[in-house]
Amino acid sequence: MKHKIGLIGCGTVGQGLLEILDKKAAALRERHGFEAKVVAISDKLKGSVLDPDGLDIKALLGVLGAGKTLDAYPGGKGPAAALDPLDMIEKTDAGIIAEMTYTDIKTGEPATSYIKKALRAGKHVVTSNKGPAALHYAELKKTAQAGGLQFRIEGTVMSGTPVFHLAEAGLAGNEIREVQGILNGTTNFILSKMELDDMDYGDALKLAQKLGYAEADPTADVEGFDAAGKVVILSNVLLGGAIAPADVKRQGISAITRDMVKAAKAEGFRYKLVGRAAKAGGAVEASVAPRKLPLTDPLAGVMGAQNALTFDTDLMGKVTIQGAGAGKIETGFSILSDLLAIDRAVSA
């Protein structure tokens, strides 16, 4: 089917999506009958542009790739004169909004307001933003369902590695009793370096910062806040929980020493920062903590910046998926995978 799509946020993820839509247009049409026109963009730093006939994706990539704002695109406006996302939602005839702004895990804003407005305007929404998914999933899903719409969030956990698609399709029919996973690539990279290259925590962190895996202030990663946000999403989407980030028992990796890593290795174990959510009575227990895993655990072999998630189910026992947890194209693909899911649902 043909779809008109509006983008809110056109940073790394949005540009990853545009690259994919450009490079794979023919394959998507031939193999999936999927055709997408990008008809609107609103980005705080880049500006806005609207064209109900479809924007020229190659030209957009040229402008954005050169670091220019959208006033360098015919009909586009720079950030000073740009349409706000809320106005863009009103003005565009896009049937799907892809929300790809930065995560505010404390408030979920302004993304949550954008998503609500889009759903109320009768538009499907896909997002890679952890804020709305962690704080307001149930409400947003309910609003979507009431309008016969989809609200999809594949990119919020493990980028395009399809954890939600897996639960929704391949594992449907199972009760998911527990999930546990390696949900933060930065900490997994640091722990891997500490063991494989016999490094101190501080040196491994510095290397991660130098390589761009960790930020100058690494707190969100190394103290487990990022993983905790993802555990909340997994709890509320897959286990029927209704928890908030503050409900996650959280411990980071900054107290793990080289000696602890060595001692664990000598015993046949390996430290991993594990995010876990499990049904317990009528509630969900959620935690993020460093755990010594036996080397036979499917999560123990996950090295470097990779992510993985183990589903514990009633019929299939444990099923583990491992893949990229971040990346421009990988997160851009998460948006495409949700667009294709909407296409399958409305085409069937």
Add this chain to the structure above:
Amino acid sequence: MKHKIGLIGCGTVGQGLLEILDKKAAALRERHGFEAKVVAISDKLKGSVLDPDGLDIKALLGVLGAGKTLDAYPGGKGPAAALDPLDMIEKTDAGIIAEMTYTDIKTGEPATSYIKKALRAGKHVVTSNKGPAALHYAELKKTAQAGGLQFRIEGTVMSGTPVFHLAEAGLAGNEIREVQGILNGTTNFILSKMELDDMDYGDALKLAQKLGYAEADPTADVEGFDAAGKVVILSNVLLGGAIAPADVKRQGISAITRDMVKAAKAEGFRYKLVGRAAKAGGAVEASVAPRKLPLTDPLAGVMGAQNALTFDTDLMGKVTIQGAGAGKIETGFSILSDLLAIDRAVSA
């Protein structure tokens, strides 16, 4: 939606499916709106029974669980007087046939004839049988599509671990360039024992036979024939190949010695029997062979009777799924997962 289902073959897999349909009827109705009546069974050893109003699954499980034939069920016929599957297909008003007879990897028969007849009679078909999937997938899929029907085969490669659902939903939009996996639990169990318990190949094989993982004649497993059949299915379904079992370069594990396993371990490697299919020019290259994998390979950590498959894709890079490769409930679930996929497609 409500579905009427006919079962051809009601051995381990069929009884696994019946147990799931019994235990999870309420959950499947409430969570997925899925209701299944089993209206026909034909099994070479158990006999046959038909009831368009739906058979009593608990009563069926009682009869079959006690080792009795279907003449012990009201209206049922024992094997001597039973309806042949081909006659059953004609007489039943089931809209879906679940084909769960034993694999004949040389001819694909009689299962292929059953599947053809069911598709021509306008019935969706799901199967866990490697024979028809390895030898006749393209033809059967084409027949299904011409009739607006589904032909689904999730259980043919890793039981209910959802490799085809993953490719079809979560990874859709990617080009799959290569798959490689641990596709045979018996050989993986033997290789794991040789390394972890320092056993000879012969002793590990005997243990596998004692525990029921290996058959009295272990050739199909240890010489790679079983894995080769699965590689053919993966090649033809996921990579657009058109190969036959004889096209797979095949080498088993019987020449792997304890010393080889030890030497590999000392170098940081681990032997695994790896099935692999890769696009090469316009064709597909397929092989089964023991390979020394570095311990950082996601397949290296897969121990015991578990299976795993790595997809190498253009957008997501490598994505690996690991889970059960066999089992009564697990393979029964593979059939359920395909029934649910048909339900989603026809309900949408």
